Amino acid sequence: MDRPIRVLVAKPGLDGHDRGAKVIARALRDAGMEVIYTGLRQTPEQIVNATIQEDVDVVAMSILSGAHNTLLPKVVELLKAEKADDVLVIGGGVIPDDDIPFLKEKGIAEIFTPGTPTSVTIDFIRANIKRK
Amino acid sequence: MALAERLLQGDKRAAARLISMAENHDPEAVEILKSLYQRTGRAHVIGITGPPGAGKSTLTDKLAKAIRARGKTVGIIAVDPTSPFTGGSILGDRVRMNDLSTDPGVFIRSMGTRGHLGGLSKATQAAVKVLDIYGADYIFIETVGVGQSEVDIAKNADTTLMVMVPGLGDDIQAIKAGIMEIGDVFAVNKADRDGAKRTATEIEMMLDFNKTDWRPPVQMVIAVDNKGVEELLGHIMDHMTHMKETGKLEKKRVLNSKLEIIDLIQENLMRMILDKSSKEDLINNLATEVAARKADPYTAAEMVLKEIK
16 A cells, blocks of 8 residues: 555543543554544544545544443444445543443444553554555 | 546535545546546635644634635645654644534545645645535635745645744844745734734835735734634635736636646656656665765766656
8 A cells, every 4th residue: 555544533522631642643653644633522523524524544532531332332323324434443542341342343443442552553553444 | 426426516525535536646536637627716725824833723713614604615725744754644733623523514634745845735736626626615725834935835825824923033034035925914823922013013014025016914813712813814805806806816827827737747757757767776776876976966867867768
């Protein structure tokens, strides 16, 4: 592939902790990806609109508020409604192990919890993007 | 349905995909733009430029909202730098435009410069065309934070807005050649800070020497508080009216078209040279010799050109 992978990094929900999102954004940048950073307190609708306008390969969401079971599946749902389900959706943040199977069932491809080396996320994205 | 048709019907995914294709040098994008070129030229294209942190994104957000309040649609192309080392980038202009992202009358696209100098990316012009066809009445192009000589924006916009802030240097900066010459309208943002008036005066003094019949207005604004934004938009509209009434718009578009053709010739020539020769190896070998002072760069360039003929 001779084009950069485009990734939307977003913070859904109401927590104000964006350190993790910024670390990921920087790591993806250094891995040669184009990162569209959208900042704090995004609604699922905002995330999905940005995903479409930016034509990204990946939506990476960081969430520490505890609302992941509501907000992350909502993004997947809205993407489907817009026929944009060729986008890889991943999540990260403070998410209990017990919730991960539910999120995967809802279409979030992978969840990266605290302590995950950024290289794991980068490799996962490279291996799993759906568009050539 | 074909991408071209979907774009004509205002399909935002089609617009988004076509911009990506243009960015990735997909020949199909060029074919589509050829077939739809006559549909372009309708939008008022506004370039927004200025140093990093001047408030270009925030001001774009506020201007876009003011235009939306007048019932018109807006396209925004926001350019940020690409790393020369990894090819990666962080495109962060949307952070200031979050309220706009669910407005169906606004389309925002972030672009990395991908190695292009001059403040824009190579595909910016294609993206402007796509948004014009898509139906945006006004298109903002926000450049990367610029220094002194990134003037490409003036070749792409009908109106260039130069965003300045207080405290960046003395009046000698204002009379240097380069970006200070391309502003059709000036904004002094963060006007509540010390030195804002002085900055505005210095710009005015520089403009006193202009000999054209359009005197660029200098507007004090505080973008975060939405102060001075209506007035600024008024100046931008006035500039367009002036351009139309004096016939300058036509002239400027002829000149810009000429520059675009020349750019495309250069681009195609470079691609031809590098493809046809697949001279990558030859150039790499020559580079080694030139660095070791076994050859000189002038002869090396001549050798590559000779290979192609």
